[in-house]
Amino acid sequence: MAVGLGPLPTLHPVAGFELGIASAGIKRPGRKDVVVMRCAEGSRVAAVTTTNAFCAAPVLVTRERVQGDVRYLLTNTGNANAGTGAEGLANARRTCAALAGLTGVPETAILPFSTGVIGEPLPVEKIESALQAALDDLAPEHWAEAATGIMTTDTLPKGASRQFRHAGETITVTGISKGAGMIRPNMATMLGYIATDAKVARDVLQNLVLDAANKSFNRITIDGDTSTNDCCLLIATGQTNLAEITEASGELYTQLRQAVFEVCMEVAQAIVRDGEGATKFVTVQVNGGGNHQECLDVGYAVAHSPLIKTALFASDPNWGRILAAVGYAGVPDLDVSKIDVFLGDVCIASQGGRAASYTEAQGAAVMQQEEISIRIELGRGTCSETIWTTDLSHEYVRINAEYRS
Amino acid sequence: MAVGLGPLPTLHPVAGFELGIASAGIKRPGRKDVVVMRCAEGSRVAAVTTTNAFCAAPVLVTRERVQGDVRYLLTNTGNANAGTGAEGLANARRTCAALAGLTGVPETAILPFSTGVIGEPLPVEKIESALQAALDDLAPEHWAEAATGIMTTDTLPKGASRQFRHAGETITVTGISKGAGMIRPNMATMLGYIATDAKVARDVLQNLVLDAANKSFNRITIDGDTSTNDCCLLIATGQTNLAEITEASGELYTQLRQAVFEVCMEVAQAIVRDGEGATKFVTVQVNGGGNHQECLDVGYAVAHSPLIKTALFASDPNWGRILAAVGYAGVPDLDVSKIDVFLGDVCIASQGGRAASYTEAQGAAVMQQEEISIRIELGRGTCSETIWTTDLSHEYVRINAEYRS
Numbered sequence: 058m059a060v061g062l063g064p065l066p067t068l069h070p071v072a073g074f075e076l077g078i079a080s081a082g083i084k085r086p087g088r089k090d091v092v093v094m095r096c097a098e099g100s101r102v103a104a105v106t107t108t109n110a111f112c113a114a115p116v117l118v119t120r121e122r123v124q125g126d127v128r129y130l131l132t133n134t135g136n137a138n139a140g141t142g143a144e145g146l147a148n149a150r151r152t153c154a155a156l157a158g159l160t161g162v163p164e165t166a167i168l169p170f171s172t173g174v175i176g177e178p179l180p181v182e183k184i185e186s187a188l189q190a191a192l193d194d195l196a197p198e199h200w201a202e203a204a205t206g207i208m209t210t211d212t213l214p215k216g217a218s219r220q221f222r223h224a225g226e227t228i229t230v231t232g233i234s235k236g237a238g239m240i241r242p243n244m245a246t247m248l249g250y251i252a253t254d255a256k257v258a259r260d261v262l263q264n265l266v267l268d269a270a271n272k273s274f275n276r277i278t279i280d281g282d283t284s285t286n287d288c289c290l291l292i293a294t295g296q297t298n299l300a301e302i303t304e305a306s307g308e309l310y311t312q313l314r315q316a317v318f319e320v321c322m323e324v325a326q327a328i329v330r331d332g333e334g335a336t337k338f339v340t341v342q343v344n345g346g347g348n349h350q351e352c353l354d355v356g357y358a359v360a361h362s363p364l365i366k367t368a369l370f371a372s373d374p375n376w377g378r379i380l381a382a383v384g385y386a387g388v389p390d391l392d393v394s395k396i397d398v399f400l401g402d403v404c405i406a407s408q409g410g411r412a413a414s415y416t417e418a419q420g421a422a423v424m425q426q427e428e429i430s431i432r433i434e435l436g437r438g439t440c441s442e443t444i445w446t447t448d449l450s451h452e453y454v455r456i457n458a459e460y461r462s
Numbered sequence: 463m464a465v466g467l468g469p470l471p472t473l474h475p476v477a478g479f480e481l482g483i484a485s486a487g488i489k490r491p492g493r494k495d496v497v498v499m500r501c502a503e504g505s506r507v508a509a510v511t512t513t514n515a516f517c518a519a520p521v522l523v524t525r526e527r528v529q530g531d532v533r534y535l536l537t538n539t540g541n542a543n544a545g546t547g548a549e550g551l552a553n554a555r556r557t558c559a560a561l562a563g564l565t566g567v568p569e570t571a572i573l574p575f576s577t578g579v580i581g582e583p584l585p586v587e588k589i590e591s592a593l594q595a596a597l598d599d600l601a602p603e604h605w606a607e608a609a610t611g612i613m614t615t616d617t618l619p620k621g622a623s624r625q626f627r628h629a630g631e632t633i634t635v636t637g638i639s640k641g642a643g644m645i646r647p648n649m650a651t652m653l654g655y656i657a658t659d660a661k662v663a664r665d666v667l668q669n670l671v672l673d674a675a676n677k678s679f680n681r682i683t684i685d686g687d688t689s690t691n692d693c694c695l696l697i698a699t700g701q702t703n704l705a706e707i708t709e710a711s712g713e714l715y716t717q718l719r720q721a722v723f724e725v726c727m728e729v730a731q732a733i734v735r736d737g738e739g740a741t742k743f744v745t746v747q748v749n750g751g752g753n754h755q756e757c758l759d760v761g762y763a764v765a766h767s768p769l770i771k772t773a774l775f776a777s778d779p780n781w782g783r784i785l786a787a788v789g790y791a792g793v794p795d796l797d798v799s800k801i802d803v804f805l806g807d808v809c810i811a812s813q814g815g816r817a818a819s820y821t822e823a824q825g826a827a828v829m830q831q832e833e834i835s836i837r838i839e840l841g842r843g844t845c846s847e848t849i850w851t852t853d854l855s856h857e858y859v860r861i862n863a864e865y866r867s
């Protein structure tokens with residue numbers, strides 16, 4: 058059902074970063090559900106994590122450790138280790154300790170990540186038993202396998218890669234992500250791992266991931282549910298021969314920033330394209346806002362309205378539902394007579410009512426497309442925000458009613 | 463699909479209030495889609511109306527006129543006359559003017575109400591042509607017919623009635639409502655008409671309807687979409703021989719207040735029971751909040767989560783999704799270790815994790831029921847709020863994808 062999402066593009070290896078996958082049989086025997094990633098010594102890692110108050114045990118452990126020396130990322134699918142209390146926290150530490158024992162690094166150099174069903178005890182022994190196989194599988198070329206290994210209800214793996222040249226060196230940024238439901242990131246995202254071989258100052262790395270996540274992962278929504286396990290990591294292995302990148306690095310900084318942003322955006326949008334039951338990829342753009350928050354309020358009201366999402370599924374240009382959502386978004390003193398709404402390039406509503414030029418046939422033609430843009434002009438100011446979302450289909454209900462996730 | 467909603471109960475006539483219905487063929491030939499209600503001279507009317515910034519033309523007209531002498535309420539279904547701009551406003555006035563011409567009352571004594579598809583021009587001539595038939599049909603006994611006449615995607619008519627005795631007099635409160643989708647009232651509701659034969663001071667009447675709507679209509683949600691046309695009216699015809707009721711009327715005031723509240727609650731909950739595609743009637747109770755707003759924030763986060771709603775549809779006791787929704791409701795400094803969650807009488811989560819005593823079989827037994835209560839104890843204070851909602855089923859998607867509403 059994924060909308061406009063094809064096979065993985067070429068994912069360039071990142072020097073100093075290796076990936077290995079194995080099967081622990083957490084949900085199904087034989088399924089690849091454990092991914093280990095190794096960062097070269099001296100790597101720096103920055104993270105943004107979920108704002109959900111019920112954040113999962115591995116998120117708590119990752120937050121503790123990410124500022125230190127990080128050598129391994131340990132991810133399991135099939136179990137989120139969330140809502141599991143003190144036992145969950147102990148279990149997250151136990152899996153890290155097991156990996157520390159096999160690799161000889163300190164336990165605190167290992168960050169745990171879990172995704173899957175909430176509230177079940179983490180099957181620690183199963184995960185431990187798969188660690189050696191994952192280590193044996195480590196290779197810089199295994200990005201695609203890892204992208205598959207972190208999938209849950211995803212139907213396709215998600216990844217993106219950029220390279221740019223600077224002073225005779227090639228710098229690579231490669232990332233993968235997973236997520237298809239419980240998607241409304243909030244200062245963070247499902248799981249995203251982006252690595253670069255650049256050497257990047259720690260504060261710059263943190264700013265890069267915050268900024269890129271904010272414009273990409275934090276602007277997508279499928280069902281409005283913010284996960285307990287969202288994490289987005291940016292790893293800099295520092296394996297190039299260039300000097301450390303700071304905000305004073307000029308063009309090099311700008312190039313890296315752009316490459317990180319593009320990789321984040323591509324894998325974030327891939328999550329929407331593969332949204333549970335998605336048949337449409339929908340861009341909601343809100344312009345002319347008095348501030349960014351009111352643009353986001355309007356955008357999310359539209360992006361979360363079940364009535365609009367079912368109309369999108371039905372390819373029904375039901376613009377009245379869009380107006381209604383704009384109207385209840387909570388924008389203070391909204392003057393509806395200044396609002397224009399566009400479906401693709403077609404002006405469907407103008408000055409708060411149906412546009413005089415609009416015909417149902419025009420709207421229907423846009424709605425038939427797989428990729429649809431809804432543009433709302435508020436006429437109040439100069440701020441803009443863009444959000445990406447999906448429709449609401451029978452398949453979404455089937456997936457979430459039939460499967461425990 | 464309505465959950466626990468049977469045939470209409472006895473709807474006692476209210477002296478001084480008559481109802482008549484007719485067919486204007488707005489959406490389908492022969493369908494009863496015009497309802498006229500007549501209030502006796504001297505009646506007082508109080509209203510709460512939608513907070514949607516895109517409120518419909520008839521709502522604007524009703525707001526202008528409701529403080530004056532009101533003699534007729536004119537309702538059509540099949541067309542909401544919303545998003546219709548200046549022409550819509552003129553059309554709402556035209557239908558009122560036509561009814562004024564037939565009845566000899568001033569145009570301003572007529573309140574218009576419309577419900578149905580947003581953004582289509584109101585078919586004024588069709589409505590005008592049905593007015594005389596509706597007037598000919600006026601009778602105090604026609605509550606049930608009117609309850610059917612105001613339906614759109616509703617599968618069953620909704621009404622409630624209470625009588626109480628005071629000083630040898632019988633006082634009646636009878637009400638009807640419509641609504642099944644685009645339901646998240648906000649200081650108002652879909653359409654609700656509640657009439658009493660009591661004589662009530664104007665400010666008391668306004669407070670009664672505000673208070674009753676706030677505790678009933680404003681605590682239900684089906685899809686989180688606030689309609690452009692929500693209106694709830696309380697009409698007091700003053701036909702009893704009792705003195706005018708004020709807040710100083712003691713027991714009589716208390717009895718009336720209770721009767722109005724009970725009628726509002728019964729017809730508001732009926733809307734949820736008949737929610738589009740509903741297979742479950744769900745009560746979300748949030749206790750122990752530090753203030754009412756945080757209780758509502760948690761309640762609505764749970765009530766609007768598509769993941770929880772699909773789990774309810776599937777009768778899956780997926781308590782992790784409930785914890786996740788509580789966690790992203792935005793309550794500041796939420797201490798998850800103090801939170802308990804109950805499904806019916808079963809404690810499913812305690813201190814932020816799965817309750818030690820909980821078994822999946824217990825949860826599954828509760829979820830099999832048609833009427834399910836979710837109780838969340840925040841452990842932060844003494845405030846409580848209760849919200850009523852439905853599950854999210856295939857049928858909801860089908861209704862809203864297949865039909866233009």
